[in-house]
Amino acid sequence: TPAQLNETFHVGDYCACTINDKDWCRGVIRQLDSKGFATIFRIDYGDVQRIRVQFLRPFKINQWMFQTYRLAHHCTLSNIIKPINGWPSNVIDEFRAQLNRSNLYARFLNYNEIREISEVEIRVKGSTKTVNKDFERYQMERSVLACLYG
Structure with missing residues (x-):
């Protein structure tokens, strides 16, 4: 489910994100703006996407999702x-x-x-x-x- 309104994100946070509301992937927040968008580096695709914060989920770095190495490198x-x-x-x-x-x-x-x-x-x-x-x-x-x- 999308992020709750009370969740706070910061630049550098790891997150799960979606651009089509169906497929989720791992990302790192690179920028947040006042219009409710985040610039996300998708670590398995190597691209950068501008995504609404409501389509982010927070992750702690030690969660299972980050036991797999990045599949894309800058x-x-x-x-x-x-x-x-x-x-x-x-x-x-x-x-x-x-x-x-x-x-x-x-x-x-x-x-x-x-x-x-x-x-x-x-x-x-x-x-x-x-x-x-x-x-x-x-x-x-x-x-x-x-x-x-x-």
């Missing part, structure tokens, strides 16, 4: 820095195409506790070249353009 490609204006859509599409290939392996290199994000290196099975390396060129292209036209 990651960034190691040594790749997002451009100030964000990634162009063609680069996003290329990255998405790379991720849709089968047999990808991720190596976790570092975990930043402050930002709660892992740096990863992604490799296609059998390849010596990383997906990270494929995207370094876009950083260089943007740097050159910034120097030429900046």
